[in-house]
Amino acid sequence: MYRMSLALLACLFVASQAWSQAIPQANIVDVRASTAHWGYAAWNAVDGNTEVGSAGSGWMNSGNADEYGIYDDTPWISFTFDKVYNVDSLTYWNYILDNENGRGLRSVNIWVSTDDVLADGNFSFDPGDGRFTLLGNSEFSLSGTFYNSADDPHQLIIDATGVGTRTIVFQVMENWFGRVFWEGASYEGPIPHTSRVGLSEIQFHYVDVPEPATMGLLTLGGLALLRRKR
Helix, strand or coil: CHHHHHHHHHHHHHHHCCCEEECCHHHEEEEEECCCCCCCCHHHHHCCCCCCCCCCCCEECCCECCCCCCECCCCEEEEEEEEEECEEEEEEEECCCCCCHHHEEEEEEEEEECCCHHHHCCCCCCCCCCCCEEEEEEECCCCCCCCCCCCCCEEEECCCCCCCEEEEEEEEEEECCCCECCCCCCCCCCCCCCCCCEEEEEEEEEECCCCHHHHHHHHHHHHHHHHHHC
């Protein structure tokens, strides 16, 4: 009887735990960014390709220079899911391209929202948007520099389980070239190079926390089994 009680309690404990798992790629319903250089669209950051060596693999913004007439001093990239998740961590591959890995994200403000920010049909991130909560600032790791090869993935714990996440935004404050953004100081001149930022691939993870009603049913079921065994 004692052993059975312990076993039942152990089962209830395991059932109550929150296990981290990946958000399926199909459940990411929107990806957008401040700008994107030709062939380096924001969606490429969730296409499953961890190699960046040619157009079509990874996201890169347009930079802040004269060449294309696009001046992006406020780079960001956002990811919207099909529902609210308790996002707890992410796996990422930073920008990988020979001698240009300095474009990789370094200092990043991470914002989350539980709202359907796409409902207005023209979402563009603004740090003054009251629908977003700032989780904090994180430093992303510098990638390797080997051209057109898969870099080792990096892990980042963000723990947004207390607020929930339907849309997450990376506000890029600095890249690994040392360019500082969002301060009006990243203008580069005729041709963009060090004023660009990029990200190869990212995967999000969440914890599926059992609802109180579910835990209540598990507890009642366990008590009923114990009573039957007496």
